[in-house]
Amino acid sequence: xxxxxxSLCFLTxxxxxxxxxxxxxxxxxxxxxxxxxLRSPWGDPVVRRRRYTQSLALHVTDIQGDYVPFGxxxxxxxxxxxxxxxxxxxYERDPNLPGTFVPGLEQSPVDVMYAYLEGRNxxxxxxxxxxxxxYVTDALGWWSFDGGLVRLTTPAYFQVEAYAGYxxxxxxxxxxxxxxxxxxxxxxxxxxxxxxxxxxxFLEESKLAPAYGVAVETLGVHWVHGRLSYRKVINRDRxxxxxxxxxxxxxxxxxxxxxxxERLGYSLRLNEPGLGAVRGSIVxxxxxxxxxxxxxxxxxxxxxxxxxxxxxxxxxxxxDGDSIWNWFTHSGMTTLLGxxxxxxxxxxxxxxxxxxxxxxxxxxxxxxxxxEQTGADPDRSExxxxxxxxxxxxxxxxxxxxxxxxxxxxxxxxxxxxxxxxVTTTQGFGNGLYDTLAIVSLYDWEDGLRPSRSATSFSYVLxxxxxxxxxxxxxxxxxxxxxxxxxxxYRVLATLDLTxxx
Amino acid sequence: xxxxxxxxxxTCLLALGLGLGADSALADAKxxxxxxxxxxxxxxxxxxxxxxxxxxxxxxxxAFTGDGxxxxxxxxxxxxxxxxxxxxxVKELSLTCTTCHExxxxxxxxxDSLLPKPTRCDACHGSDHRDLGAVKTDDDALIxxxxxxxxxxxxxxGNKVARLVVxxxxxxxxxxxxxxxxxxxxxxxxxxxxxxxATRDQLPRMRGCFACHxxxxxxxxxxRGDCVNCHLTERGGVMKTRFDTGLLKxxxxxxxxxxxxxxxxxxxxxxxxxxxxxxSCHQERFCTDCHDGRVRPRKxxxxxxxxxxxxxxxxxxxxxxxxxxxxxFCVSCxxxxxxxxxxxxxxxxxxxxxxxxxxxxxxPPRSSQHHAWEAQRNMNACVxxxxxxxxxxxxxxxxxxxxxxxxxAPAGVGDSGFxxxxxxxxxxxxxxxxxGALRGNARxxxxxxxxxxxxxxxxx
Numbered sequence: 014x015x016x017x018x019x020s021l022c023f024l025t026x027x028x029x030x031x032x033x034x035x036x037x038x039x040x041x042x043x044x045x046x047x048x049x050x051l052r053s054p055w056g057d058p059v060v061r062r063r064r065y066t067q068s069l070a071l072h073v074t075d076i077q078g079d080y081v082p083f084g085x086x087x088x089x090x091x092x093x094x095x096x097x098x099x100x101x102x103x104y105e106r107d108p109n110l111p112g113t114f115v116p117g118l119e120q121s122p123v124d125v126m127y128a129y130l131e132g133r134n135x136x137x138x139x140x141x142x143x144x145x146x147x148y149v150t151d152a153l154g155w156w157s158f159d160g161g162l163v164r165l166t167t168p169a170y171f172q173v174e175a176y177a178g179y180x181x182x183x184x185x186x187x188x189x190x191x192x193x194x195x196x197x198x199x200x201x202x203x204x205x206x207x208x209x210x211x212x213x214x215f216l217e218e219s220k221l222a223p224a225y226g227v228a229v230e231t232l233g234v235h236w237v238h239g240r241l242s243y244r245k246v247i248n249r250d251r252x253x254x255x256x257x258x259x260x261x262x263x264x265x266x267x268x269x270x271x272x273x274x275e276r277l278g279y280s281l282r283l284n285e286p287g288l289g290a291v292r293g294s295i296v297x298x299x300x301x302x303x304x305x306x307x308x309x310x311x312x313x314x315x316x317x318x319x320x321x322x323x324x325x326x327x328x329x330x331x332x333d334g335d336s337i338w339n340w341f342t343h344s345g346m347t348t349l350l351g352x353x354x355x356x357x358x359x360x361x362x363x364x365x366x367x368x369x370x371x372x373x374x375x376x377x378x379x380x381x382x383x384x385e386q387t388g389a390d391p392d393r394s395e396x397x398x399x400x401x402x403x404x405x406x407x408x409x410x411x412x413x414x415x416x417x418x419x420x421x422x423x424x425x426x427x428x429x430x431x432x433x434x435x436v437t438t439t440q441g442f443g444n445g446l447y448d449t450l451a452i453v454s455l456y457d458w459e460d461g462l463r464p465s466r467s468a469t470s471f472s473y474v475l476x477x478x479x480x481x482x483x484x485x486x487x488x489x490x491x492x493x494x495x496x497x498x499x500x501x502x503y504r505v506l507a508t509l510d511l512t513x514x515x
Numbered sequence: 516x517x518x519x520x521x522x523x524x525x526t527c528l529l530a531l532g533l534g535l536g537a538d539s540a541l542a543d544a545k546x547x548x549x550x551x552x553x554x555x556x557x558x559x560x561x562x563x564x565x566x567x568x569x570x571x572x573x574x575x576x577x578a579f580t581g582d583g584x585x586x587x588x589x590x591x592x593x594x595x596x597x598x599x600x601x602x603x604x605v606k607e608l609s610l611t612c613t614t615c616h617e618x619x620x621x622x623x624x625x626x627d628s629l630l631p632k633p634t635r636c637d638a639c640h641g642s643d644h645r646d647l648g649a650v651k652t653d654d655d656a657l658i659x660x661x662x663x664x665x666x667x668x669x670x671x672x673g674n675k676v677a678r679l680v681v682x683x684x685x686x687x688x689x690x691x692x693x694x695x696x697x698x699x700x701x702x703x704x705x706x707x708x709x710x711x712x713a714t715r716d717q718l719p720r721m722r723g724c725f726a727c728h729x730x731x732x733x734x735x736x737x738x739r740g741d742c743v744n745c746h747l748t749e750r751g752g753v754m755k756t757r758f759d760t761g762l763l764k765x766x767x768x769x770x771x772x773x774x775x776x777x778x779x780x781x782x783x784x785x786x787x788x789x790x791x792x793x794x795s796c797h798q799e800r801f802c803t804d805c806h807d808g809r810v811r812p813r814k815x816x817x818x819x820x821x822x823x824x825x826x827x828x829x830x831x832x833x834x835x836x837x838x839x840x841x842x843x844f845c846v847s848c849x850x851x852x853x854x855x856x857x858x859x860x861x862x863x864x865x866x867x868x869x870x871x872x873x874x875x876x877x878x879p880p881r882s883s884q885h886h887a888w889e890a891q892r893n894m895n896a897c898v899x900x901x902x903x904x905x906x907x908x909x910x911x912x913x914x915x916x917x918x919x920x921x922x923x924a925p926a927g928v929g930d931s932g933f934x935x936x937x938x939x940x941x942x943x944x945x946x947x948x949x950x951g952a953l954r955g956n957a958r959x960x961x962x963x964x965x966x967x968x969x970x971x972x973x974x975x
Contacts, residue, residue, distance in 0.1 A: 037750055045810050051821060053853040055867045058860060060851045066809040070800070074751050083739070088751065092800070096809050105851060105859075113859045115850045117843070126807065127799055148799060150790035155806050155837070183843075192843045193807050200842045200902045214857060214904035230789075233740055235729045238770065238789045254961045256904035271956035280788040282771060286722055287579070290771035292784045300955045302948045310784055312771055317581040320767060324781075328833040330894045334956035337903050337963065340949075341910075342887075342942040343894035346833065354775050356767075359583065364777045370830070372892035375943055394943070399892060401830060407776035413761070418776065420817070424830050431826055435817050454818040458826045462871055462884060466825065472818035494819035502819070506810065 035079045039072045041484070041512045049492075049504035054466065061100035068094040068126070085135050091128035091145075093189075097121035108206050116215035117202030125189045127157070139166055146181060146188070151228060151242045152278030152294045152306075157181040157194040158224050172232045177225035180246050180273070184218030195219065196246070196273050198332025198339070209264060214256030216335075222273055223247045239281040246273040248335055272334040275299040278306075289313040289320075298331045301339055305329045322352040324368075344373035350403065363408030370401040370424070401426030406434070414441035428461035433470075450476035450490065470496035476506075484512040559598030560666070562710040562717075573706035574716060577723030585718045588763045590684050593715055596666050596677035605708035608639075612700045612707070619700070625688040630681060636664070650674055684718070685758050687745050702726075722768065742795040754796045763796075779814050783837070806838050829889075829896045836895055845899035856905040869900075877909075903962060910940045911963040912970075949974035 044067050051060040070092040077087040101120045104113040129145030141164040149156050160178010167173070179185065183192040183202060192202070201216035226244035231237060251268035277297045284290030289312045296306040306329070312322040329345035332338050350368035377397035402425050409418035421434030433456030441448045452474040459467040472495065478488030492504040562569045571580060584590075604610045613620055615631040622629055633644035640663075641653035653659035662668040665676040693703070701707070703719040710717070729740040746763075747755040756763040767773030770792055772785045786793050793802075805812045811820065815838075820827075828835055839845060846855065853860030860866055870876045876886050890897050897906075941949075953960055953974045964971050 039750055047810065051848075051852055053860070053866070054869070055853065055865055057863075057865050058851070058853055060848070064809070072751050086752070090751075090799070092803075094809075111859065115847065115859060117847060118851070126803060148802070150786055150793075150802075152787045154787075155802070191807070193840050195840065197836065197841050198898055200846055202843070214902045233729055235725050235740060235770070240788060248956065248958075252958065254958060256902065256907055256962065265961070267958045267961060271958065273956075275955070278787075280784070282785070282788045284768065284771045286768035292771060292788065294784060294787060300952070302951055308784060310781075312767075314767065317579060320773075326833075330833075330836075330898075332898070335958045337906065337959040338894055338898055340942075340945065340952060340959055341890065341894065341906065341940045343891050346893065352777075354773075354777075356773075356775070359587070362775055364775055366777065374888050374891040397888070405777065405780075409776050420776075426830075428829070429826055431823065431830065433817070437813075452813065452818060456817065456819065456823055458823055460826050462829075462889070463869070468822065470819040470822055474813070474818055492818060494822065496819065496822055498822055502822075508810075 035077075036073055036075045038074075039070075039512060041070045041072075041510070043068045043511075044509040046507045047504065048506075049502070052499060054498075062098060063100035065097045065099065066095065067097075068092055083134060083138060086133045087130070089130050092126040093123065094126050095121060095123050108211055111211075116200075116204075116207070116212045119203070122191070123189055124191045140164070141166065146190075149176065149226070149244075151240050152280040152296055153226075153242055153244055153276050155194075156244075159185070159188060159190075160224070166232065170231055170233050172230050174228040174230065175226070177223075180222040180224045182219045182222055184220045184250075186220060192218070195222070196333025196336070198336025201252075209253075210258045213253055213258055213264070216252050217250065219248065219250045219252075221249060223249065223270075236285060237281070237283050239279065241277075241279045243277045245275040247271070248273040248333070252335065272300045274331070274334060276305070284312075287314065289322075298329075300334050301329075301331045303329055303331070305331045305345075318356050320352075320354040320356075322354075324348070324350040324352060324366075326350075342375055344375070346373075347371040348403070360412065361408070361410045363406070365404075365406050367402075367404040370403055370426075372399045372401075373397065374399070399427060401428075414445070415439050426461075429459040429467070431456065431458040433457055446480055448478045448480070448488075450474065466498065468496040468498045470494055478508075484510070486510045558603070559600040559664075559711045561712055562714055564711070569705075569710060569716065573709050575703060575705040575719050575723050576726060577720030578705070578716070579722075582720070584714075584716045585720055586763070588758055588761045589686050590715055590718050591682040591760045593682065594678065594680035595712065595714065596679045597664050598666055598712060599664070600711040601707050601713055602709055602711055619690045620694050622688075622690040623692070625686050626683045627690075628681070629690065630679075640664075648674060685747055685755070685760070685763075687747060698727075721766070742792075746795075751798065753794070753798055756796050808838070828899060829893055833895070835899070839899075841895060841899040842902070846902065849900045855900050855902075857902045906940070907962055912965075912968065946973075 045065070047062060047064040047066075049062050051062065053059070070090075072088070072090050074088045075086065076089065077085050080086070097120060099120070101118055102113075104110050105115050106118050106120065108114050108116075125146055127146050127148060129143050129147040131141070131143045133141045135141065143162040144160075146157065146159045147162065149158065149162075158176070158178045158180050160176060162174065162176035165173045181188075181190045181194045183190055183195070199216060200214060201218045204212075204215065204217045207215070224244065224246040226242060228240055228242040230240040247270050249268075249270055251266045254265045254267055276299065278294065280292070280294035282290065282292045291309070291311050293309045294306065295304060295308075297303075298305040304327075306327065308324070308326045310322060310324045312320050315321050326348040327345050328348075330338075330343060348368065348370045350366050352364065352366040354362065354364045356362040374397040375395075377395045402423075404423045406421040407419065409416055416437075416439050418437045419434065420437070423432035424430065425432070433454065435452055435454035437450070437452045439448065439450050454470070454472045457469040472493060474490055474492045476488060476490035478486050480486045486508070487510075488508045490504075490506040490508075492506070494502045494504075558564065560566075571578065575585075604615070605612070615635055616629050617631075618627060619629050633642075633647070633650075637643055637645075639658075641656045641659040642661075643651040650661065652661060657663060661672070661676060662670070667677050703723060704713075704717045707713050707717055724745065725740065727738045728744065742754050743752060749755045754763070764774045765772045767775075770785060770789060772782075772792070775781075804810070805815060817823075835841070835845075849855045850858035850860075853863055853866055854869060855861060870886065871884055875882050875884050881887060886897075949960075953971065960971060960974075
């Protein structure tokens with residue numbers, strides 16, 4: 014009786030009218046199911062992918078109270094994700110089965126993609142902040158960390174941003190992170206079930222990697238925008254040095270603070286609406302002591318419907334400071350492209366681009382092989398160059414409830430080629446209630462190093478969806494590809510997007 | 516190859532023809548004038564007599580030749596069924612804009628209709644629009660007749676006139692705030708007083724707005740340049756971009772961010788330069804769907820990508836690293852599929868050789884297809900399959916952790932059967948950089964070198 018009364022009181026309390034709240038909340042969910050199968054180039058093993066991805070997001074705005082234009086605003090955003098693959102077999106995850114075990118394979122990892130509290134326009138509009146797991150995007154790349162960021166907006170056409178915290182990494186205790194944002198070049202993950210001598214090349218996943226950065230950015234002027242950013246990430250975990258099993262001498266480890274990455278980047282855009290634009294960026298890697306990226310792009314708005322441009326891009330691979338590959342000889346690759354865009358109407362536009370990609374080596378690969386090299390440090394004074402030719406075309410025509418698009422590309426050089434294209438059409442029906450998709454592709458590729466892996470592929474995708482309510486969509490896609498390497502391959506994708514609460 | 520190239524060329528031409536054909540059809544439809552009967556009025560049917568083009572100086576600030584008018588997404592098409600001569604009213608009759616558009620002085624929202632009420636015309640035109648069900652006219656005055664202003668009106672139509680449609684713009688607009696700051700109508704709408712009919716073309720251009728709206732936040736009052744200052748927003752404060760009239764995208768000249776057909780390949784520079792501008796319209800999910808996604812984005816990877824990706828990765832690897840961490844995403848799958856030197860299927864009996872034969876790929880002398888060249892050209896391609904052990908097996912200089920195939924390794928030690936070459940993998944200017952490398956992070960050095968290695972001492 015007492016329990017019933019208590020329940021009644023509780024329910025009554027829940028249903029009592031409460032004062033109106035200023036904030037708005039939205040809960041959305043996405044579900045994706047994918048089914049397909051991959052086969053080793055030698056036919057076996059066969060990898061079955063039975064993937065189910067679920068994300069759940071919460072977004073609360075105007076936590077501060079009633080919205081006032083240009084006044085303080087406080088919001089909270091978070092997204093949680095489950096990425097399950099039920100095709101991952103038990104024998105692949107059992108370390109006692111070395112013939113089939115794959116280190117680091119988790120069947121259903123969960124991660125918090127982002128979760129942060131954001132404030133804007135505080136202290137008269139001068140101060141903004143973020144606290145929690147968040148992204149930073151600039152010339153240094155797309156990156157995520159857990160911590161705090163403060164942004165100072167000045168009336169002098171620039172703002173200053175400073176942040177500190179921990180890089181998002183897979184091993185962060187209780188924080189459900191992924192390795193996606195950690196520096197590359199080190200194979201690591203959860204070693205909880207592994208002995209020291211099992212898979213020593215698979216390092217213990219890193220936990221807390223302190224990171225901090227600062228950026229100065231122009232603001233408010235539309236014809237110019239520049240951002241100077243500096244960021245440093247520190248490895249702090251003790252990790253095994255040798256990737257080989259111990260034969261009695263014991264494992265050596267390194268620990269203490271050491272650089273994971275330390276980079277300075279600057280990007281600049283200048284544009285004049287009646288003339289064109291220039292965009293450039295440069296990144297200097299302090300650990301590798303090299304310029305790891307530089308780019309320059311120019312666009313000339315030749316007429317109101319035609320834009321001509323040229324792009325230069327240089328990329329030198331760098332890795333996490335723990336990785337040996339930073340110090341293996343390697344070169345940057347340079348891409349040069351000319352580009353023409355034609356927009357005769359709002360509905361139709363087409364772009365053509367073409368150019369070259371340059372690869373470099375220390376020593377000329379053409380002549381070097383004529384010299385017997387058996388362990389001596391080779392003569393690498395010459396620089397060898399290899400060039401691939403590139404060409405791309407992309408166009409689309411849109412109408413009120415549909416579109417057709419074309420994409421074609423080729424990249425060809427001494428080591429082989431890729432050439433092909435696809436045509437994509439979309440069409441809606443019933444005033445947006447239904448949508449359909451069709452993609453037809455034809456690609457041909459030749460692998461100069463492995464001629465047996467050259468093939469021509471024809472494939473198509475048919476898909477459709479229904480939107481029974483606003484921001485709710487259920488869709489299905491069917492993909493069928495055929496080429497001589499795999500015969501027939503099928504893939505099914507089902508998606509469900511829901512906004513369940515506002 | 517040739518056939519494929521022809522196929523692509525023909526498809527391009529078809530798409531182009533389709534686009535041009537549809538555009539000309541659209542232009543024809545747009546140019547069709549409403550059917551009228553009776554004496555054809557001369558004035559007030561177009562901005563200038565004979566539908567002559569409006570000089571650029573008289574169009575709104577920010578307009579340019581051939582711009583096609585303001586965005587049809589922001590300002591949906593109108594249906595103007597009244598002829599009107601602004602020039603006559605302003606220049607000859609000395610009326611001001613607010614004589615008729617008086618609500619412009621007090622309007623704070625874009626949904627407010629600023630068109631004058633029909634009764635505003637009555638004082639001069641001798642008509643009486645107070646009861647729209649029974650509009651009275653002065654039969655003796657031509658300017659009082661319904662057909663004088665209402666296009667297509669026939670004497671037998673009674674009170675029925677064609678409907679005037681001026682949809683509300685998809686924009687925030689506070690006319691009162693602008694009037695309060697003494698901003699003249701022409702500063703946004705151009706020289707309407709020189710025109711007869713004011714059409715959509717006299718509506719403001721975003722480029723013109725930036726004459727004032729490009730000031731940083733705290734110091735410049737409300738004339739901010741933030742997108743959401745003028746554009747409609749959705750929950751969370753991001754710009755609303757989907758309208759019945761279409762999808763709103765930035766124009767080419769705005770931060771050089773025209774979302775053309777190859778935008779997916781070009782957005783990196785713009786986003787890296789000013790990601791806050793991107794976040795005006797895009798929530799995090801839009802970016803993470805590709806950059807941290809779990810479903811293959813079709814805009815990026817074409818059909819049958821899984822078959823083609825090895826060739827693509829070796830040709831174009833920087834693109835891979837913008838979304839994929841190789842030592843997690845790539846290696847994990849490659850180990851499952853047996854495409855890996857380390858991993859469960861490395862010594863699988865049915866497994867063939869991925870790379871060319873050892874005589875070409877790894878044994879001296881170096882051929883033009885030796886792995887060293889491939890590694891130098893595109894190190895990321897190696898990292899997407901191999902783990903450190905694969906390289907250290909031959910390149911390590913000293914026995915460490917119980918193994919060692921370097922020059923000082925005891926014969927027979929090892930678990931893979933490879934012989935040590937002890938070949939120096941470092942680049943030619945390595946000595947200039949090794950001190951900084953060792954100081955910053957010694958771990959990679961110690962994978963291959965003994966701490967007492969004289970070469971390490973040199974670097975110290």
